[in-house]
Amino acid sequence: MEYLEDDFLMISGIQHFLFCKRQWALIHVEQKWEENFLTYEGQRLHKKADNPYIKEKRGRSFLVRAMPVHSRIYGLTGKCDVVEFIESKTGINVIGHDGKYTLRPIEYKHGHKKYDLSDSLQLLGEALCIEEMMQCEITQGYIYYNETKHKETIAFDDKLRSILKKTIEEMHMYWYKKYTPKVKTGRWCNSCSLKDVCLPELLNRQTVASYLDRRLNE
Ligand code: SF4
Numbered sequence: 001m002e003y004l005e006d007d008f009l010m011i012s013g014i015q016h017f018l019f020c021k022r023q024w025a026l027i028h029v030e031q032k033w034e035e036n037f038l039t040y041e042g043q044r045l046h047k048k049a050d051n052p053y054i055k056e057k058r059g060r061s062f063l064v065r066a067m068p069v070h071s072r073i074y075g076l077t078g079k080c081d082v083v084e085f086i087e088s089k090t091g092i093n094v095i096g097h098d099g100k101y102t103l104r105p106i107e108y109k110h111g112h113k114k115y116d117l118s119d120s121l122q123l124l125g126e127a128l129c130i131e132e133m134m135q136c137e138i139t140q141g142y143i144y145y146n147e148t149k150h151k152e153t154i155a156f157d158d159k160l161r162s163i164l165k166k167t168i169e170e171m172h173m174y175w176y177k178k179y180t181p182k183v184k185t186g187r188w189c190n191s192c193s194l195k196d197v198c199l200p201e202l203l204n205r206q207t208v209a210s211y212l213d214r215r216l217n218e
Contacts, residue, residue, distance in 0.1 A: 003075030009171055011069075011078030011125040014164070017171055018118040022203075023194050024171070025180035032197050060087040062097075069129035074168050080126045082106040084142075092136045103130055105141040112148040119143050120154045121164045127156055128164070
């Protein structure tokens, strides 16, 4: 099965979905968006990475910035901050360039190095798209942490691929149903950009039906 373009989901939404499924649905299904410091900082950083006028050639490799990608198999679309093309005998041919190349996506993150599954899954989402578009295999990518200037290698192993495929399936299920789930709230809601739209304090309130149901079954 292949997805139609109208049903492509944003790769960047994978992070929203893992942070909070309700937040993802508010942004991507209901198209609501609020700015806070964290989202602003992320955008500011990406502006730099997405600047098409910054060109770089490093020895036997070259970088492509803000590369648009999509996958019909997984129904994903987005833009890679940077894709590194590294000259390699086992790589693929690239139009306009001599030799063969292996490809590595690079994502820029604000803050410092910390393991975050959602960062790795977003990067892998980009890799799945590139694999499909370029007919190649990508075994790893990098996350670059702006604060510490540290580059972390992320291996795209079977376990990570399996987690991502299940996550994407679930996202498509909510998208198909146009459903915004109710979720458990917590301290993390304080840093949520959609707190004032979501109103998490109301999520914990019982409906009359659930109150009666609970009392009658006591
Ligand atoms: S406020 Fe909390 S429950 Fe609501 S969308 Fe944000 S993180 Fe999710």
